[in-house]
Amino acid sequence: MTIAMERPVSATDPLTLVDPEVTDRLARRITIDHPTIDEATARRIVGQAAAFIAASGQQPGQSLAPSMLVDFGWHAFILHTADYADFCQRVVGRFVHHVPTDEDEELPGGAKETRERTLTAIRAAGYTVDAELWGASAECSQCHSGCHDSPKKG
Known part of the structure; x- marks a missing residue:
């Protein structure tokens, strides 16, 4: 009896999505804004x-x-609006909004579930995850109230 095994799909280094000059600008911005972070x-x-x-x-x-x-990287990217808009259009096909969560607002499932959901989505998209950089969740997301096009609830 022969068992067919699927060959594992190799993940892509996500840094290849960003133009090297843009990467340099963003890395420089991160090290300026956060001096304890090396290049x-x-x-x-x-x-x-x-x-x-x-x-x-x-x-x-x-x-x-x-x-x-x-999130430090996302903020640096957003500060370079032309680069960010170009990246979103080229890679995603639309603009991806940064939506800060309110102090009393929690993402569905809490921090641990949100982290796992996010890392699963990154892997499913075909990108490598640098586990050392995925500690505590930031207080923002890519969507309003759990959906990319719903307005904030007041």
């Missing part, structure tokens, strides 16, 4: 932010959220 780590953060944004675009309404460190 090599900042570049890893940029890659994971790219993976998060790409996965968010493929999984709208899934209440994904970056880690605190990955």
